[in-house]
Amino acid sequence: MIEFDGVYHKFSTKTSELQVLKNLSFYVPKSGFSAIIGPSGCGKSTVTKLVAGLIKPYNGRVLLNGEMVQTPRSNIGMAFQNPVLLEWRNILQNVMLPLEIVKNNLTDLQKKERARELLNLVGLIEYENNRPSELSGGMRQRASLCRSLIHQPEVLILDEPFGALDAFTREDLWLTMSRLRETGSFTCLIITHDIREAIFLADEVIVLSGRPATNQFSIKTEKENNDNLDQLYTPHSTKLLNILREQIKLARKNEMVER
Amino acid sequence: MRRFLVPLIAMLIFVMLWEWLVWFNEWPNYKMASPSDLGPAFWKYRILFFSFGWDTLWRTVVGLLLSIFFGVFLGMIMGFSKIIQEGLYPLLIGFNAIPKATIVPILALIFVGQHDFNTVLIAFLISFFPIAVSVSIGLSTLEPEYRDILRALGASKFTIFWKIALPKTLPEFFGALKVAVTLAFIGTNLMEIVSPHGRGLGALFDSGKTNSDYPLMFAVLIALAILGILLYYMVVFLERTFAGWADQLSR
Ligand SMILES: Nc1ncnc2c1ncn2[C@@H]1O[C@H](COP(=O)(O)OP(=O)(O)OP(=O)(O)O)[C@@H](O)[C@H]1O
Ligand SMILES: [Mg+2]
Numbered sequence: 001m002i003e004f005d006g007v008y009h010k011f012s013t014k015t016s017e018l019q020v021l022k023n024l025s026f027y028v029p030k031s032g033f034s035a036i037i038g039p040s041g042c043g044k045s046t047v048t049k050l051v052a053g054l055i056k057p058y059n060g061r062v063l064l065n066g067e068m069v070q071t072p073r074s075n076i077g078m079a080f081q082n083p084v085l086l087e088w089r090n091i092l093q094n095v096m097l098p099l100e101i102v103k104n105n106l107t108d109l110q111k112k113e114r115a116r117e118l119l120n121l122v123g124l125i126e127y128e129n130n131r132p133s134e135l136s137g138g139m140r141q142r143a144s145l146c147r148s149l150i151h152q153p154e155v156l157i158l159d160e161p162f163g164a165l166d167a168f169t170r171e172d173l174w175l176t177m178s179r180l181r182e183t184g185s186f187t188c189l190i191i192t193h194d195i196r197e198a199i200f201l202a203d204e205v206i207v208l209s210g211r212p213a214t215n216q217f218s219i220k221t222e223k224e225n226n227d228n229l230d231q232l233y234t235p236h237s238t239k240l241l242n243i244l245r246e247q248i249k250l251a252r253k254n255e256m257v258e259r
Numbered sequence: 260m261r262r263f264l265v266p267l268i269a270m271l272i273f274v275m276l277w278e279w280l281v282w283f284n285e286w287p288n289y290k291m292a293s294p295s296d297l298g299p300a301f302w303k304y305r306i307l308f309f310s311f312g313w314d315t316l317w318r319t320v321v322g323l324l325l326s327i328f329f330g331v332f333l334g335m336i337m338g339f340s341k342i343i344q345e346g347l348y349p350l351l352i353g354f355n356a357i358p359k360a361t362i363v364p365i366l367a368l369i370f371v372g373q374h375d376f377n378t379v380l381i382a383f384l385i386s387f388f389p390i391a392v393s394v395s396i397g398l399s400t401l402e403p404e405y406r407d408i409l410r411a412l413g414a415s416k417f418t419i420f421w422k423i424a425l426p427k428t429l430p431e432f433f434g435a436l437k438v439a440v441t442l443a444f445i446g447t448n449l450m451e452i453v454s455p456h457g458r459g460l461g462a463l464f465d466s467g468k469t470n471s472d473y474p475l476m477f478a479v480l481i482a483l484a485i486l487g488i489l490l491y492y493m494v495v496f497l498e499r500t501f502a503g504w505a506d507q508l509s510r
Contacts, residue, residue, distance in 0.1 A: 054411060073413060076411055076412070080407075
């Protein structure tokens with residue numbers, strides 16, 4: 001579980017201070033899946049870095065399973081818009097990278113088995129010996145997802161993971177993502193610019209205001225199942241979509257007034 | 260077949276033209292050597308060619324190794340720390356701006372008689388700069404996400420350097436190493452030519468000069484060309500072995 005409790009953050013540059021987060025609080029329950037949307041540059045990536053312990057909050061508390069996050073910890077998996085695969089390793093070796101960092105008692109064979117299981121799940125099993133540059137953008141992102149899950153993290157953080165993909169590939173990956181969620185048990189926080197992605201994947205959507213970001217709005221999606229894209233076109237989903245669009249508009253309008 | 264034949268024929272034509280030029284102008288040996296003089300020159304000094312050729316080769320390689328260690332170390336600390344980079348960069352650029360040919364006689368005087376040390380030192384001084392710059396640029400342009408995927412798991416700075424930063428800069432590193440090997444070779448030869456009573460192919464060249472022995476001088480040039488090619492392909496071989504993946508990327 002992830003908890004933000006009155007978190008403030010600012011970046012100081014040589015000339016000025018930039019307040020990025022202001023009294024931000026939210027809560028993602030264990031095995032929950034929350035999406036964060038908000039205007040560009042409002043501080044969403046900053047939230048992911050705080051969860052990962054890559055930076056410390058200026059004020060307030062960031063908690064994982066009730067413990068304050070002070071430094072990076074190995075029970076976290078991360079994936080970004082840029083798949084950042086290592087070109088000198090093949091796909092299998094790329095996926096296994098976290099197991100070289102995180103302490104574990106697995107034998108080489110067990111590591112490979114685990115990686116292949118994941119690759120199979122995302123449909124990449126035939127490409128385990130290929131170099132990243134030989135794969136399409138969508139395939140690379142699938143490999144990157146496998147890498148973020150190989151050490152079976154309790155928390156998965158995705159920062160606009162499908163942002164650079166075309167609409168069809170993106171929808172494919174949404175389905176892959178829900179498959180991964182069924183087989184694993186992790187708490188997930190996804191940052192996205194795509195409202196439909198947020199509705200499809202998440203149990204709760206959190207809307208951040210413009211910078212400095214604070215809670216503006218949040219809504220539970222309350223869907224029955226997650227195994228096909230049709231559910232995006234039900235009246236319920238359309239209603240959610242409209243509500244969230246209004247909220248984003250509001251966030252951007254306030255931001256313009258402030259500047 | 261064609262790949263070998265065309266350069267071979269071009270080379271033959273070049274050698275024949277050269278031979279003809281010397282013959283046509285009736286240049287004597289103390290003015291200009293012809294290709295047919297080179298064989299006897301090589302044969303006459305064959306023992307010196309081997310032992311001096313070895314001197315030149317190992318001095319260049321040792322100088323290059325030193326500049327790899329020092330250059331990578333310097334590039335590493337500059338790549339990781341902005342402050343060190345800001346402090347060292349002007350110094351390095353200033354040092355690099357000095358034409359190294361002017362340092363050669365200075366070193367030759369300071370360490371007079373210590374031929375091996377002299378030569379290795381100049382080979383090192385002349386060649387570490389491109390390596391340091393390439394490594395520091397490679398490290399400082401590493402996208403933060405590459406660092407974050409390992410840092411988020413609690414990896415140490417050294418692990419990140421070893422697993423990601425270093426392999427990622429290897430292509431740039433080898434690009435710089437190709438420049439560095441050529442520079443180190445120049446450095447070695449300059450020093451060998453300048454140092455009195457030295458060893459190495461440069462010294463052999465110099466003795467050819469003092470005796471107006473053109474066949475010997477040209478024979479040394481050919482030997483140097485062969486050594487230079489050998490050194491260059493040594494680097495190419497290492498590049499293929501360690502950074503072959505980047506080769507596929509650009510194709
Ligand atoms: N290391 C840093 N130093 C200084 N300022 C920073 C730093 N990282 C981010 N910022 C600034 O903080 C603000 C929030 O950045 P952040 O990356 O969290 O935004 P974001 O919501 O993820 O944006 P986007 O939607 O474009 O991804 C931006 O204005 C950015 O310029
Ligand atoms: Mg961002």
